[in-house]
Amino acid sequence: MTGLMELIRAHADAAGDAPAVASSPGETWSYRDLVSRIDSVADYLVRVGLRPGQRMLFSIRPSPKSIAVVLGTIAAGGSIVFLDPGMGESLFRNRVSSIDPAWIAAESILYSAAAPGPLRYLTRKRGLTLPRLSEIRAHHIRSGCWLPGVPRKAVDVRKLLHTQTAARISPNRDPDTEALVVFTSGTTAEPKAVVHSERSLVAAFRALVERAELGRDSVVHTEQAMIGLPALLAGGTWSIPKHGLLSGVDERGFLRTIGDATHTFVVPARLPKVLRLIESGAATAPRDLRHLLLGGAPVNAGLLRSVRNVLPNVDVMAIYGMTEILPVATVSAADKLAFDGPGDLVGTPVTGVEVRIGDDGELHLRGPNLCTGYLGSDSMTEHASGDLGTVVNGRIVLSGRKKDMFIRGETNIYPGLYEPAISSLPGVDGCAFVAVADTVGDERVTLALVTVDATAFAEASQAVASIVDHAAMPDRIVRVDAIPTSGRSMKPDRTMLARQLERAGLL
The missing domain is CATH 3.40.50.980 (Rossmann fold)
Structure with missing residues (x-):
């Protein structure tokens, strides 16, 4: 196997003066x-x-x-x-x-x-x-x-x-021994950490090089190592945004330092503010940007349409993956917007990734970029993703989350089955389902909507019935200013949202 250093050293031998890292x-x-x-x-x-x-x-x-x-x-x-x-x-x-x-x-x-x-x-x-x-x-x-x-x-x-x-x-x-450990979740008593080898990392980076079309003329603007390092394997430049003294990169600083970047990565939760800064004239649209990579959370159609309006000449690619195996699949904005079937299209698996559908509909994943396992556990041969879905014409379509499931009466409710479609409604900037146990142990389901104004909230509330199965309809729909998120991927924090709604008397 050709290791990380050998791949980077090859570019130093071939074009030593070419820029590798810029901050x-x-x-x-x-x-x-x-x-x-x-x-x-x-x-x-x-x-x-x-x-x-x-x-x-x-x-x-x-x-x-x-x-x-x-x-x-x-x-x-x-x-x-x-x-x-x-x-x-x-x-x-x-x-x-x-x-x-x-x-x-x-x-x-x-x-x-x-x-x-x-x-x-x-x-x-x-x-x-x-x-x-x-x-x-x-x-x-x-x-x-x-x-x-x-x-x-x-x-x-x-x-x-x-x-x-x-x-x-x-x-x-040894390329198969531990090279990287990343904690993903777990309580204080039972920490959970993903272990990657150099071999699995190289496979992950190569897959991103192929799908993101990275080369020696590419400039990738990101603070994410799993996106920046592939630029180095391709012989391109990793451009690092400016961060604050004790904080991460804010959206203004991100745009101010994007320079001549050809590629950039943004998590969906941050993208609306980036687009608003450009649309309002508070920031300049990146002049050389050709590829916008999105990942770490579901990417809805409404967000993609906003990108198309503000950055019409930029190709958008949504990356589906997880810490255990990244990337799994990718999909272009054009294909995602054209998809009119049920569920969430996340795209074609990258080279070498295999998908097996379990009896309960869960996606089981394996490939050269699969981690070696969890810290302190046996080695892993495939990863049970927790996502429910299927493969249609070679493309993965998600239908929900196995873990993000509410049980009301005799009905299993999967928020991920409906949230992408609801978030794509006009005037809706985000949404999330939460469930709280009632006095008899059943669950009351509330849908929180983030909308541009009260009119959009009223219209979206009426449209929910055309998206959500009758048996899964929320008991209540409420308007909130924002959906709280957690972790590096900024996924909806349903526990925090439930607490906020309870304090506001909205549950």
């Missing part, structure tokens, strides 16, 4: 720069004691430096564990315990914001309580200047980038 403000590394610094990181880590299989807890936002550390760690035989310290102290502590990291790479501000002082006061005032990373016994690497709260022996990330020997570093790993 705002104004930092650009060529392929020769990137490979040199990856080798430097790997060399440093091996010399100071990193052993194959050791894990590095990683909490540094995307930048040329952080990309070099991630790839250098993998090349040295280590494993990267992406972990958000803002998830809550108890959950974070439990997850750290489950991975037992030998190394921690984090931003200096994260160390400092957890230590007593004004920065901790400010973060807690914003509702964010960060764990004391400095208390974890491990080798510490800091990104940024030293601040109070940073371990005294923490190594400046810049030292890793400039200690390279003259020789190239050969990857020190």
